Amino acid sequence: MRSGWKLVLTFTVLLSSALAAGAQDRQVVVAADPALESSGLMAHLAPRFLLKTRIRVLSVPFENAAGAGGADVLLAPVEALPDAAPALRDEARTYAVRSTHENADAAAATYAARFVDWLTSEIGGNTVAAFAPGGTQIYFPATGPAADASGPAPTGDAVLGEKLSLTFCGRCHVVGPQNRMKGLGSTPSFGVMRTFADWEVRFSTFYLLNPHPSFTQIADVTEPFDEGRPPPIIPLEMTMEHLEAIMAYVTGIDPADLGAPIRHQ
Template identity: 35%
Template sequence: MGMGRITELLRQIALVAVMASPVAAEEVPRTFGMSFDEGLSTSGLLDYILPRFALKTGRRFDPEMAADLSLAAGQGAPFAQRGDVVYGVDLLTDSDAAMRFRDWLLSEVGQNTISTFAPETGDPYGPVVIEEVVEEDYFEGDIPAGRLVAETHCTRCHKVSPEDRSSIGSTPSFMAMRALPDWAARFVSFYALNPHPAFLQVDGISAPFDVSRPPTIPPVLLTLDEVDNLLAYVQSVAPADLGAEIQHQ
């Protein structure tokens, strides 16, 4: 075969090689580190849920890694309750694998998995009884001020109170989101969840907007105080009745 043919062959091989190695592009770590209250481990809960999570998502806990997330009593987004103790999850880094574990813990599947674990001794882990968490005033802030923040900056898309008639129908209302078992985790991180980062920033936390993709609606800048007040307001919102209770079975 002539030179031209060989060059063409080499070009094709190179092309195939490029297409066959998308690995570099999606090299997101599939493992995460974690710190946790010892009881969660000695009770057997972690040994029970971690393999199930790994099976579902291909993401694994690596005991050798520094903590990307922490599971502890009385902190973070509540994911389980044993007796009077409420365990919460806190993300410590932006690890994708850890974020998936957090989301799984707070999801219906995760909650059901936790509830099916039967420890050899002691109480079972139940889903968090949301009313009790609310009584503990999980978020502290100025509720009327938080309502004003919501009415000023969120009603463009969300219905933020039962009286609010201004928002668009397809976006979840605050009352509907408030009824989800993981409402706290969603509201704590809403500014990092799409579509918000495209137009909304929290002072001192958010990265600057991408200069090549400026916001298409008037940008919103919130202070941390405003976010605290917003969270206190959302906590005070009566959850919508979404029919059958999903977290108790």
Template identity: 35%
Template structure:
């Protein structure tokens, strides 16, 4: 079966290094031919066709092109990505860095959107409602309940945004928090444990926007157990 390969793969001896090892592994012979020759498989430099699979030492990305129903093409691509395939790539040439290595697409970076809301309003609401149990900032630094984490400590957590985005489902908040459209109304059969805190979604967003401006509290290094 023919595989079209560019000159930098054949003239360098890379093809002669790569293809016999694939044959040894899968008992399938691939014969290198010129890039413009008819072939069932092909390494191409063009964007948009085939699977990006190898990258040259100079940064050139090579795509493996084959028909969707080609079992050999799929097997060859999978072998290149396998442990034995990668070792084959890494071992050529013997006297220097690999000429070609497995291409890995850059990981998508998760960009967390900045909270939107009225920071000033959030500051007032946080002190008014949350300050009953939490130390919000220096305005009520002598307040709060001792066992309740301060806003600074909560802000230091990696998942602080998720915590505040759904704080009303975290105990003990369900017993006294009312957010229209998000929580159930309190009734005679399910009364609020204390005077209820009622917030709109706009007010929740304002509180989160305020917390986003806070400096996380330095909680020190994690506890180590020997």
């Protein structure tokens, strides 16, 4: 019996390790110019690329054109990358992007190529243009017509997203009139969260924001739960297609009317 239990335990540990490795392998390391990191642009791009491709973005500081540090993609001023494709610009300079991989058949090269293609595409340009901290647009597409600063339109099924929102989120959040009296008083409603300036990031990366990591699993994205820390509630198990549908639904929700700001005499 003991040997049987040991065999089962060993198999479980190996399976968990394999799943965790799979989630980590789907990532691209981007060596970005420090200005793009400090401005918040990389933090803006990462969850949107993940939502579109299921590939994580790990941002590291750009050092040189040789791609030191194991970077898969370089994103820096064109002066440093004269052979790279122009990707975006600000008022002072243009930034270019290219893959560091010569073997196009490698998985890392595939992920790198997808990031480069995405960032230089119309959707990528719209995503860059939508980055406007404090309401001020900072970056623009490097070439071509002006991008839509509202960002790319959601591609998910909004009708399905409403059902999934009620199923997955409705046990804690008020999603809408459908469950108006069923949310927890300590959690904001979807309508209230739509008033947040960063609502899109909050919704698209909710599984990274506490307390969600302790009970949320997204196939091919999140790592398995720590066996020593089981979920405190029934786990929420979903896919990126589910999240895309929820994002499409949330995009169509009107922000809650919270009234005029309080005026102090």
